[in-house]
Structures are given as structure tokens and as C-alpha cells.
Amino acid sequence: MCLKYALKNFLCTPRFLYISSMGKKPAQKLSRREFFEKGHLYYLTHLSIDNVIFGFHDNQLKVLLLEWKDTHRWCLPGGFILKGEHIEEAAIRVLHQRTGLNNIYLQQFYAFGDPNRERSKHGIEPPVEVKNKSWLTERFVSIGYWALVEFSKVVPKPDEFSETCQWWDIEKVPTLILDHNNILEKALESLRRNLNDYPVGRDLLPPKFTMPELQRMYETILDKQLDRRNFQKKILALDILERLNERKQGGAHKAPFLYRFDQRKYEKAMKQGLKFGLQ
């Protein structure tokens, strides 16, 4: 066999394609069929990421969901990890590609490892144009991340696999694919636990806010009422707030004082943690 022919033959073998694509992004966007049939050349198999993006607006807790094209089923904005990519990096990239969201701090909270986490066991088959066996039909362990964002500050944009990308009120979430409802529930539990350990609200409230506004934010996330005096005593003891010599105007009742977060102390509490003892 002539050398030129042998070389050409080698370059076209799946083995060469595998070696040459390891750790790299596909040179051009994969079509849906290519993604199903050749995605394993670029992405880690059996491992996925699911992002639970909570939004807070008008005292309402929301979650960002995608609606699949064709089947109109709803899911979390998740995806896969490129070979050679750090999982934290993958979570940020996936979120950006699937929703357009940028600069979001994602908190890893749990790994979902049910052996039945296979698409075919949940009534999800590859699209008809996919003729070969697909890596996507195998079992996947999914790593969960959550983030809390002020929903009016972001404009979600659906990716090419999705019909829509939309906020849902937390209590009106539809049936999601696979175990995504369970992932959402676990993320909410983790977010609530996190309120005891870290400050929250700097990105969710206006720069100056009242004590009742801050309390309402906590009550909405926790989905329960908190005792006003107890809340105020505990939050002030954390020493992350600064009371201003200003009162909020325009309310029906006596104008309450305005507060703001002390940025330096807030940052320190983000690093060192708190002992809020809310629940």
C-alpha cells in the first residue's frame, strides 16, 4: 500500500478522529444528528451537568426552564462536559450556551446517580434522523449547580435545541424530563440550608432596602413566615448591615429606616460563612 494511501486511511479511522478531538471543542457546531452520533468524541460520557437557576422578583421565587423543540418537554438548562474542561468551567459554559446568562456564580450542590438515569427508561428516544447507537442513551450521573439571580437583570435566550427559555413560578413548575423535578427540589433544599451559612440579597435587593423588604426576601425563599423581632435581632447580629440615616418614603405606615450591605463585611462573610440560625 502506498504511504500516501495508508496515511489517508489512518487519518479517516475513528481512532484518529478520537485522538485528534480529545479535549477539544468540535471545530464547527455539531448538527443534532452529529451531536447524538459523534458527541462522545468531544464530551465525557456518562456525566452531565444540570443548572437550577432561581430568580427572585416581586417577592416571588422563580426557576428558569427550557422547552425542547419538537417534543415540547421542559427541562433544566443542563449539558455536557468537554474532554479536558474543568466541570466548573463546563457549568458556566453550558449555562451561557443554553440560556445566554453570563457572570453567574454557580454553587455545586449534589450528584444525581440513580442507576436508572437513562433517557430510554424515561421515555426519551433519540430523534428519528439518528441511525447509529448514541452515547446519550446510556446512563448519566448528573452534577447539580444552583444560582440565585434577580430575574429582571437577565434576559434569557433559548439555544438551538429549545423552543423557549422561560421563568416559572416555583409552585407552578410543570413535569420535567428525567429526574429534573427531583433535582429542582434538592436544589431548593440546598438553597434554603445555604441561607443559614452565607449572606444573600446583595444581587436581589435594591442597594438600599428596608428591614421588612429583607425579611420578605428570606420568607419567600424559605416559604415560611419569620418572627419580625427575632429576624431583626439575628440579622443585625451578623454585622453585615449598615443602617442609614434615611427612611423609606411613600408608604402608608411610619417610614422605616433604610439599610445597605457593608460590602467589606459581606465579602468576608461570603468567604468565612455565617451562623444565622434561621430554621
Ligand SMILES: O=P(O)(O)OC[C@H]1O[C@@H](O)[C@H](O)[C@@H]1O
Ligand atoms: O440531566 P441530563 O439529561 O442527564 O443531562 C443534561 C442536559 O441534557 C439535556 O437533555 C437536558 O437539557 C439536560 O439538562
